[in-house]
Amino acid sequence: MLPDEPRSSAGRSPEPGPPGCYRHPQTPTGISCTRCGRPICPQCMVAASVGFQCPECVDDGHAGTRRATTRFGGALNADGGLVTRLLIGVNVAVWLLAAYVLAPRLGQTWSLLSAGRDVPGGPAGVADGPDQWYRLLTATFLHLQWWHVGLNMLVLFWLGPPLEEALGRLRFLAVYLVSGLGGSTLAFVVAGDWMNSVGASGAIFGLIGATIMVQLRNRGPVGPTVALLVFNLIITFSRPGIDWRAHLGGLALGALTTAGLVYAPRKRRGLLQGLAVAGALAVEAAMLLVGMSLYGA
Numbered sequence: 508m509l510p511d512e513p514r515s516s517a518g519r520s521p522e523p524g525p526p527g528c529y530r531h532p533q534t535p536t537g538i539s540c541t542r543c544g545r546p547i548c549p550q551c552m553v554a555a556s557v558g559f560q561c562p563e564c565v566d567d568g569h570a571g572t573r574r575a576t577t578r579f580g581g582a583l584n585a586d587g588g589l590v591t592r593l594l595i596g597v598n599v600a601v602w603l604l605a606a607y608v609l610a611p612r613l614g615q616t617w618s619l620l621s622a623g624r625d626v627p628g629g630p631a632g633v634a635d636g637p638d639q640w641y642r643l644l645t646a647t648f649l650h651l652q653w654w655h656v657g658l659n660m661l662v663l664f665w666l667g668p669p670l671e672e673a674l675g676r677l678r679f680l681a682v683y684l685v686s687g688l689g690g691s692t693l694a695f696v697v698a699g700d701w702m703n704s705v706g707a708s709g710a711i712f713g714l715i716g717a718t719i720m721v722q723l724r725n726r727g728p729v730g731p732t733v734a735l736l737v738f739n740l741i742i743t744f745s746r747p748g749i750d751w752r753a754h755l756g757g758l759a760l761g762a763l764t765t766a767g768l769v770y771a772p773r774k775r776r777g778l779l780q781g782l783a784v785a786g787a788l789a790v791e792a793a794m795l796l797v798g799m800s801l802y803g804a
Contacts, residue, residue: 529561540564578725579769580776581675590676591667594683595660598707601648602656614705619646619691619753623700623802632703633695634802640795643695647687649705659707662735666714673721674768678780682764685787686713689760690753692794697752699802709753712739713761720765760787 525535528548536548541558552559576582605613619642620632633639650656671679690709694702715736722729736758743751767783 577673577675579674579678579771580780581673581678584676587672588668589671590680590683591663591671594667594680595663598648598650598656598660598663602650602653605649605651606653614649614651617645617649618642618703618705619694620703621695621699621701621798621802624804625802626701630802630804634699634799634804636799636803643688643691643795644684646691646705647707647710650707651705655706659711662711663707663714666711666718666732670714670718670721673725674717674765678768681784682713682717682761682768683710685764685784685791686710686717686757686761688791689713689787690750690755690757692791692798693756693759694750694752695798696794696801699798702750704750704753706750706753708750709757710761712736712754712758713764715739716758716762717765720762720769724769760791763787 525537526546528534528536528551529545530551531548534548534550536546538548538552538559539546540552540561541555542560542564545561547559547561551561553562553565555565601613601617605617620639621634621642622629622631623634624630630636631639633642650659667679670682674682687707687710690712694704694709715732718732719729719736721727722732739754743749743754764783764787767786768780771779771783
């Protein structure tokens with residue numbers, strides 16, 4: 508019997524090599540995603556706690572991760588005072604324009620002016636109708652004296668960042684604007700037959716009320732904020748020329764709106780917080796309509 512002849516290597520089946528990456532098939536790899544098992548090359552692999560994952564599995568994992576929020580539902584931000592600084596910048600910029608660049612025109616067109624129908628030449632300003640209602644907001648950013656804007660911005664600088672950090676940027680801004688509008692609308696209801704006022708004091712008093720509500724909800728110390736409130740109320744009612752109506756209106760709307768934000772149950776917090784802000788705006792709209800019935804054309 509003849510010995511077996513050596514077989515030619517050409518007749519053998521090539522041994523299979525490592526699989527190609529599912530995203531780059533031309534790149535062989537011996538590593539698979541620990542979640543889905545698909546082969547991944549070094550260009551695609553993402554280090555995980557155990558092994559490596561493919562980009563799609565990493566994205567799916569992030570999509571299912573709950574977004575971190577503040578206690579009251581606001582988004583966590585590394586810079587907790589951004590909106591506060593922007594509001595300070597806007598107020599200071601408007602003061603510079605009104606006092607040095609566009610004086611006196613900006614002060615005349617942005618102030619909370621209202622003259623009722625019984626005033627000669629009236630109605631004018633807010634009482635004149637929707638075309639003038641913008642004054643309810645613009646007046647809250649308008650200051651004509653350096654000490655006025657300085658004192659208001661000092662309190663905003665003190666109260667703003669911790670309140671913004673607690674509520675989140677959007678909720679904090681909503682409280683500020685609702686408070687400012689609340690002060691303007693109450694002032695219009697009470698004195699819309701003849702008035703002309705400016706300043707962010709209504710919004711600032713709203714932040715004082717908001718801080719008290721947050722501290723009560725967190726069971727924190729309220730003494731310093733209450734002392735600040737009492738001090739400002741004493742000044743409000745002891746010095747002439749201060750619009751106490753705007754101060755009290757801002758305080759009430761700011762405190763009530765913030766109470767709706769911080770006491771809303773977690774289950775439907777977003778909906779109830781939105782209703783709290785909408786309810787505050789509805790109250791302000793109702794006050795505006797009452798004022799128009801009293802003083803408008």
